[in-house]
Amino acid sequence: MIDPLAEVVTLLQPAARFSKLVVGAGPWHIRRSDAGQPFYCVVLEGACRLVVDGHEAIELRSGDFILIPAAYGVAMSSLAPPAAEVPDAVPVALATGEFRIGDQDGPTDLRMLGGHCSFGSPDAGLLVSLLPQLVHVRGEPRLATIVQLVRNEFHEQRPAREVILAHLLEVLLIEALRSDAGTTASPGLVRGLADERLAAAIRRMHESPTRAWTVAQLAKEAALSRSAFFERFSRAVGVAPMEYLLAWRMALAKSMLRKNENGVAEIAERIGYSSASAFSVAFTRHVGLPPGRYAREQTET
Incomplete structure (x- = not known):
């Protein structure tokens, strides 16, 4: 697990x-x-x-x-x-x-x-x-x-x-x-994992970051209604479910880019983006640098 x-x-x-x-x-x-x-x-x-x-x-x-x-x-x-x-x-x-x-x-x-x-x-x-x-x-x-x-x-x-x-x-x-x-x-991953219902959804996000998750699907994993799950998750973890998922995907992407073992298209696929361009847009918005440039700067340092 x-x-x-x-x-x-x-x-x-x-x-x-x-x-x-x-x-x-x-x-x-x-x-x-x-x-x-x-x-x-x-x-x-x-x-x-x-x-x-x-x-x-x-x-x-x-x-x-x-x-x-x-x-x-x-x-x-x-x-x-x-x-x-x-x-x-x-x-x-x-x-x-x-x-x-x-x-x-x-x-x-x-x-x-x-x-x-x-x-x-x-x-x-x-x-x-x-x-x-x-x-x-x-x-x-x-x-x-x-x-x-x-x-x-x-x-x-x-x-x-x-x-x-x-x-x-x-x-x-x-x-x-x-x-x-x-x-x-205080709110964060620790509190989220202490809640059995939320922990089930968080584990599924980590097990399958490539899946095109929706709040409704995650709520089902937690055996909660969509609204109850969204409110409970946001209160315990401190961010909304999809915001948490995005942060985790970006953390995985940055780790892969630093290792320089995978191309942008492969990384995009491994963290749940349908195309390299969609991943590049999301990464640039979240990190402030395109993935290729981020990887080069990490190699230089």
Whole structure:
């Protein structure tokens, strides 16, 4: 059976390229602007408060994991925030390699690992649009096990620690994306797949991207009326069914064009277009470049 999330994650090529261990003490707050970079945070001990632009505040507790595939404004603070006039905290690098925020003396009440992951795909922007804007995982046993392994690696200072941590964090990212039990995710593929009816239609789109799907046919796969399916899909996934299908077809086309293994006519046929010209028009409108030019520019880079 085709696994839509696995296909998207495989094309994305996630990797944990930068992380730092942060300890907090007393009241503090900090704000960062990440210009659309993928941001993640795992709370190892204690708790804190997170506010992401466009979302309600979230209280993060030990074992919680947050993934924001395209972060812009992110604010964090202690559970009891400082007075409004107190300036943003500046993380202070410690000799241990950790960064400390808030009170510089006394016992700490928070330990978290945060940083940026990267998506190796040149088409990350399009693929990220299929994911939730925010994934918050809590109470997921498998994820808790990985978090515990991350915590142990940081504490024990064993050889090859950085290599092990990088791989553990990559697994953590993928596990978070595929978690549904105990997961709070904004609209996107994850929420769509958590709905059994919608998941059936999404799998069929991924299994047969060449088929000339209509909303009515997809609604039948989901065992829903056309109107109920359209509304339910749009609410859960964040885009209309045919818009999702178009985004996935374009992601497949760009992947094939980068590999330079297929001609435009063959790619058009493999993603469901009746002719190379129809595919070229759709690709140019969606990507901003004709497929041939896109393939050449990818080869040059």
